[in-house]
C-alpha cells in the first residue's frame with residue numbers, strides 16, 4: 042500500500058503505543074502528499090473479528106475461474122465466427138480454409154474444456170476448504186452440478202468430451218455449410234458425423250444414448266453453446282454461497298463505517314500499526330492493511346439472491362415448426378434453459394432442452410425480434426422480479442401459447458429490460474442473429 046508513514050500522528054515516540062489497530066484513513070494534504078491517520082482506533086478483539094469479516098466480504102468480489110471460462114468461450118466463439126465468415130467468402134479455397142479453421146477451433150475447444158475443468162475443481166476445493174465437505178454450502182454446489190448433469194445433454198457431453206480429448210485426441214469434427222430450409226440461407230456449422238463420434242471414444246452409456254438420439258450430422262457447436270448457460274448457473278451458485286456467507290460480516294462493517302468520523306479521506310483501510318522499539322527511540326514502523334471499500338459492503342447487502350437448482354424442472358416445449366408454430370414431435374426431455382422473448386404485455390419465458398434451444402430461440406428472433414437464454418432455476422425468480430418491476434411475464438408451455446405470442450408481434454414494446462441477474466451472461470449463437 043503506498044503511504045507516507047512519516048505522516049502518522051506521532052507527536053512524540055512516548056505517546057505512540059507499540060501496537061495499535063483500527064480504521065486508517067488515507068487523505069491528500071494541500072501539498073499533494075498522502076497522509077495516513079488513525080481515524081478510529083479499535084480494541085484488538087473487535088479488530089480481529091472485523092478483519093475476518095472483511096476477508097469474507099472481499100472474497101465475493103475476487104476474480105474467479107468462472108471469468109476464465111467465459112473469456113475462453115468468447116475466444117472460441119469469435120474463432121468460429123471468424124472462420125465461418127472467411128469460409129463463406131473463400132470460394133474454391135473453402136476446403137483448405139475449412140481444414141485450417143477446424144484446427145483452430147479444436148484448439149480453442151480444448152482450451153475452453155480445460156478452463157471449465159479448472160473452474161469445477163477450484164470451486165469444489167474452495168467450498169470444501171472454506172465450509173467443509175459436509176456443509177450445506179458444499180452440498181449446494183454438488184446438487185447444482187448433479188442437476189446440470191441430469192438435465193442438460195450438452196453438459197453431459199462436455200463433461201465426457203473433456204476426457205475424450207485427453208484419451209482419444211481431437212474429435213472428428215469439421216465445418217460444413219448446410220442449407221437452412223426455413224429461410225433458404227447457408228449456415229456454417231461445426232459438425233461431427235454421429236457414427237464417427239460414437240466410435241471415437243468409449244462414451245458413458247447415458248452420453249452414448251444422447252448421441253444416438255441426435256441427427257446423423259451432430260451440431261457440436263450447438264452442444265457446446267448449450268452447456269455455457271449451465272456453467273453460468275454453477276458460477277452463480279458459488280457466488281451466491283459467498284454472498285450469503287458475507288451478509289453478517291457486511292452488516293458488521295457497515296456499522297463500523299458509520300462510526301468513522303467524517304472528513305474527506307481518499308480511502309479507508311482496516312489496518313494495524315506495529316512499532317518495534319529500541320530504548321527510547323522507536324526504530325521501525327510497520328503496517329498491515331486491507332482496503333475497506335464501502336461500495337463492496339453495500340453491494341453485498343444489495344445483491345439479489347440466486348436460486349439453487351429447481352425442485353421441478355418444466356418439460357421442453359418440443360420441436361416447433363417455424364411457419365405453423367406447431368410441434369413436430371413431443372420432446373421427452375426436461376428443459377435445460379429458458380428462452381426469454383418480449384411480447385406485447387412484457388416478457389415470455391419458454392422452457393426448452395439443449396436440442397431445441399436454438400430452434401426455439403430462432404423462432405423468437407424471427408417472430409418477436411429478440412431472444413435471450415436463461416437458466417430454468419431462474420423461472421420463479423424472473424416472474425417475481427418482472428412483476429415487482431411492473432412488467433407482465435408469462436411462461437409458455439404449449440404451441441398454442443407460442444402461436445398467441447406471434448400475434449402480439451405488432452405491439453412489441455422495446456425490450457429495454459435487464460433480464461439477467463448481475464454477471465449473468467447470455468451466450469450468443471453466431472448464426473442466430475442473421476436471420
Ligand SMILES: [Zn+2]
Pocket residue numbers: 357358359360372373374393394395396397
Ligand atoms: Zn426438447
